[in-house]
Amino acid sequence: MADSPLRTLRDVATLRATTAAARAKGHTVGLVPTMGALHDGHLSLVRAAKQRCDLVIASLFVNPKQFAPNEDFGRYPRDEAGDAAMLAQAGCDLLYAPGAEIMYPEGFATTVEVTDVSRPLEGESRPHFFGGVATVVTKLLLQCLPDCGFFGEKDYQQLLVIKKLARDLDIPTEIVGCPTMRESDGLAMSSRNAYLSPEERRIAARLNLVLHDAIKEARAGEAIAEAEAEAARHLLAAGFSRIDYVAMRDAETLAPISALSRPARIFAAAWLGKTRLIDNMEV
Numbered sequence: 687m688a689d690s691p692l693r694t695l696r697d698v699a700t701l702r703a704t705t706a707a708a709r710a711k712g713h714t715v716g717l718v719p720t721m722g723a724l725h726d727g728h729l730s731l732v733r734a735a736k737q738r739c740d741l742v743i744a745s746l747f748v749n750p751k752q753f754a755p756n757e758d759f760g761r762y763p764r765d766e767a768g769d770a771a772m773l774a775q776a777g778c779d780l781l782y783a784p785g786a787e788i789m790y791p792e793g794f795a796t797t798v799e800v801t802d803v804s805r806p807l808e809g810e811s812r813p814h815f816f817g818g819v820a821t822v823v824t825k826l827l828l829q830c831l832p833d834c835g836f837f838g839e840k841d842y843q844q845l846l847v848i849k850k851l852a853r854d855l856d857i858p859t860e861i862v863g864c865p866t867m868r869e870s871d872g873l874a875m876s877s878r879n880a881y882l883s884p885e886e887r888r889i890a891a892r893l894n895l896v897l898h899d900a901i902k903e904a905r906a907g908e909a910i911a912e913a914e915a916e917a918a919r920h921l922l923a924a925g926f927s928r929i930d931y932v933a934m935r936d937a938e939t940l941a942p943i944s945a946l947s948r949p950a951r952i953f954a955a956a957w958l959g960k961t962r963l964i965d966n967m968e969v
């Protein structure tokens with residue numbers, strides 16, 4: 687891509703040589719893994735990386751291993767040129783956009799599986815998902831060997847999974863969590879919001895409001911299970927077609943809670959037609 691606004695690397699050897707040269711100069715390296723179709727949530731990670739690291743690399747790879755056969759891999763939005771322009775504008779230094787043949791060469795046979803924090807919530811609804819995420823993120827971290835990796839709290843369970851794999855596998859990268867960026871009506875920014883019809887987009891804004899209400903009720907003393915059930919009822923009444931879960935959980939272990947005695951978060955996954963939205967927030 688000769689006229690890309692951002693230097694783009696496509697293979698592991700060039701990435702390694704580039705990060706090794708930066709480290710040899712005493713520069714720190716930050717990696718921001720993405721699946722592209724970028725929005726301001728992704729760019730907030732780039733900005734956080736720029737504050738912490740000298741060389742900021744964003745990766746772009748739509749990872750087939752984290753989609754089940756019936757999911758949206760084929761129609762997931764792809765716009766590398768547009769993404770490169772946004773990254774350059776945000777001050778990103780390099781784009782790493784490997785092809786599938788680089789990430790999963792013929793004969794690829796390894797899966798990284800994180801137990802415990804992978805199991806509930808997304809793990810129950812999308813059993814293939816965290817195996818795919820953990821495998822690709824492990825590869826990206828080992829390919830790049832960044833000092834810091836930046837991930838959004840929008841995917842809070844994923845952030846816990848990645849922290850755990852980095853710790854368990856002695857990957858020398860600090861995993862940094864960054865706050866969820868939202869639209870003006872509170873909808874968490876997501877590449878999948880592009881799937882929503884105008885009517886669905888209007889309903890989608892209810893998700894964060896219903897979670898705020900559930901937090902208020904639980905803080906006011908309502909039983910956790912009742913606050914969860916009421917939130918699910920409100921989402922269905924607002925027009926969501928199906929609820930995968932609405933759950934308040936321990937913020938560290940994701941274990942179910944019966945009282946707000948330790949740091950907790952509320953998590954939800956709900957469908958609007960063919961689009962599945964997730965959100966979470968601190969209780």
Ligand code: AMP
Pocket residue numbers: 719720721722726727728730731836837838839840841864865866867868874875876877
């Ligand atoms: P994705 O391209 O959806 O795989 O996301 C790439 C990274 O951006 C992940 O670490 C996400 O958690 C993060 N991210 C996605 N949406 C947001 C958001 N609204 N605010 C902050 N980070 C986000």
